[in-house]
Amino acid sequence: MFPSCYSKxxxxxxxxxxxxxxxxxxxxxxxxxxxxxxxxxxxxKPCDEGRGELCITSYLTARTRLQLSVFTxxxxxxxxxxxxxxxxxxxxxxxxxxxxxxxxxxxxRANGTLYAVVYVHKAGVSPLEDRREVHYAAxxxxxITPPHTDSQKDTLxxxxxxxxxxxxxxxxxxxxxxxxxxxxxxxLPSDVRRYMRVSQESRQMIYLPLLLVNEVSFRVRxxxxxxxxxxxxxxxxxxxxxxxxxxRFWVHLHDIVxxxxxxxxxxxxxxxxxxxxxxxxxxxLVLTALITALQLICExxxxxxxxxxxxxxxxxxxxxxxxxxxxCLSTLLIFLHLLEETSLLVLLPVGLGAxxxxxxxxxxxxxxxxxKLQINKLDEEERKxxxxxxxxxxxxxxxxxxxxxxxxxFSLAYLRQKSYYSWLINTLVTGVxxxxxxxxxxxxxxxxxxxxVSHLQGTVLMYRGVNTxxxxxxxxxxxxxxxxxxxxxxxxxxxRDEILFFLYLYQRRRYVPKPRRRExxxxxxxTH
Numbered sequence: 001m002f003p004s005c006y007s008k009x010x011x012x013x014x015x016x017x018x019x020x021x022x023x024x025x026x027x028x029x030x031x032x033x034x035x036x037x038x039x040x041x042x043x044x045k046p047c048d049e050g051r052g053e054l055c056i057t058s059y060l061t062a063r064t065r066l067q068l069s070v071f072t073x074x075x076x077x078x079x080x081x082x083x084x085x086x087x088x089x090x091x092x093x094x095x096x097x098x099x100x101x102x103x104x105x106x107x108x109r110a111n112g113t114l115y116a117v118v119y120v121h122k123a124g125v126s127p128l129e130d131r132r133e134v135h136y137a138a139x140x141x142x143x144i145t146p147p148h149t150d151s152q153k154d155t156l157x158x159x160x161x162x163x164x165x166x167x168x169x170x171x172x173x174x175x176x177x178x179x180x181x182x183x184x185x186x187x188l189p190s191d192v193r194r195y196m197r198v199s200q201e202s203r204q205m206i207y208l209p210l211l212l213v214n215e216v217s218f219r220v221r222x223x224x225x226x227x228x229x230x231x232x233x234x235x236x237x238x239x240x241x242x243x244x245x246x247x248r249f250w251v252h253l254h255d256i257v258x259x260x261x262x263x264x265x266x267x268x269x270x271x272x273x274x275x276x277x278x279x280x281x282x283x284x285l286v287l288t289a290l291i292t293a294l295q296l297i298c299e300x301x302x303x304x305x306x307x308x309x310x311x312x313x314x315x316x317x318x319x320x321x322x323x324x325x326x327x328c329l330s331t332l333l334i335f336l337h338l339l340e341e342t343s344l345l346v347l348l349p350v351g352l353g354a355x356x357x358x359x360x361x362x363x364x365x366x367x368x369x370x371x372k373l374q375i376n377k378l379d380e381e382e383r384k385x386x387x388x389x390x391x392x393x394x395x396x397x398x399x400x401x402x403x404x405x406x407x408x409x410f411s412l413a414y415l416r417q418k419s420y421y422s423w424l425i426n427t428l429v430t431g432v433x434x435x436x437x438x439x440x441x442x443x444x445x446x447x448x449x450x451x452x453v454s455h456l457q458g459t460v461l462m463y464r465g466v467n468t469x470x471x472x473x474x475x476x477x478x479x480x481x482x483x484x485x486x487x488x489x490x491x492x493x494x495x496r497d498e499i500l501f502f503l504y505l506y507q508r509r510r511y512v513p514k515p516r517r518r519e520x521x522x523x524x525x526x527t528h
Contacts, residue, residue: 176212
């Protein structure tokens with residue numbers, strides 16, 4: 001009887017859970033595949049000719065006298081090359097740095113481009129005549145929109161006033177793999193294969209030097225604007241011989257920067273990511289990737305269970321309206337704040353979370369759209385929950401309102417630099433980061449009054465609690481590694497969310513309903 005009555009809901013719930021398990025399985029497989037690639041990246045095995053493997057040896061093994069030449073040109077081809085730097089003899093194991101003045105052609109001064117072509121070739125021979133030369137072309141200019149001062153704000157409405165302008169990159173960083181490493185032809189890494197040129201003599205296969213211009217090293221703050229009166233600009237040319245592991249690391253960083261540009265990240269945001277990646281240890285980056293994967297899994301499971309739990313809710317007894325409303329407003333404020341200074345890749349998950357929070361507000365306030373907007377009436381238990389919620393919010397306002405007002409007064413200096421809208425959003429977001437952890441207090445108060453936590457979805461809070469704990473532990477680690485210097489108010493909230501989370505765990509343990517002895521005895525008798 002009972003299975004037939006509840007067969008359909010069980011099937012639909014099973015389908016939803018199976019879809020969630022499939023998505024989680026795909027994500028876990030993807031992360032395991034990424035971990036395997038990282039392991040192969042850190043442990044590249046050399047070729048062993050004793051086992052009959054077909055090996056590709058390095059051209060540098062022959063100790064041929066080499067020369068490094070840097071040319072400038074308007075088009076990266078073999079025509080109209082202007083010599084800028086020559087290093088003869090060139091030692092791949094050494095490092096050097098030199099500064100030269102580059103004459104800019106008229107096309108570059110008229111908002112054009114200029115390229116640098118780096119050649120490594122046999123000494124005493126022109127690179128155009130050496131069949132074993134390797135070269136790499138890189139831009140010495142880039143287009144960005146220059147920042148406008150207050151005196152230039154009136155000209156922004158004119159056509160073409162906000163167009164990108166050519167800027168000069170004052171540093172050309174050249175790297176080359178100087179390690180004597182033999183590759184197995186059958187197991188050649190794909191990232192190395194893109195930069196490899198192979199020359200074959202009889203039965204021996206030789207790969208030419210792996211050359212790379214490190215474009216990750218330049219920063220937007222170092223760029224110099226080019227105008228029609230600029231005749232010459234200084235260029236610092238540096239070289240460093242690196243190992244195979246570092247070479248592959250730089251190649252992957254170039255791919256990451258390229259992907260970020262394709263996703264719409266601004267150059268300023270990419271600069272911050274560059275500094276994080278370049279200045280960090282390789283093993284620390286791998287650990288960061290694993291922690292990020294764990295956080296993504298926790299966030300995905302929390303969002304999945306949260307939506308599933310709220311879809312099944314028919315009664316809002318025990319749910320704090322103020323907490324749900326505050327979380328919705330906080331998410332929307334953060335979304336508006338990120339809307340001004342981040343890319344679509346970051347906005348999509350935040351916007352999805354904001355939509356879910358708005359839906360929860362309509363759910364908890366019993367707002368429905370039919371032919372007209374209507375708000376359903378509350379029953380007795382829900383009215384009692386609203387009374388407890390109002391009482392807790394009133395007590396909390398005595399603390400939060402003075403702090404928020406004082407914070408807004410101290411942030412008035414920001415109004416002189418930005419518009420009123422930016423100042424308002426920045427002040428509200430700062431308040432969210434500073435006091436957002438207090439949004440859970442009304443819910444804890446309601447739990448205390450009702451002596452129950454059965455109305456809350458425990459798995460959602462557990463996943464989000466673990467996610468927050470991981471974030472705060474990472475923030476605490478960066479706190480000690482940065483000589484006690486914080487960069488935002490979000491970091492100041494380290495471990496404050498855990499206090500309320502542990503209070504919830506205490507309530508969950510204390511308010512667990514214990515079955516009576518008489519009921520347990522009755523159940524045992526029925527089974528017999």
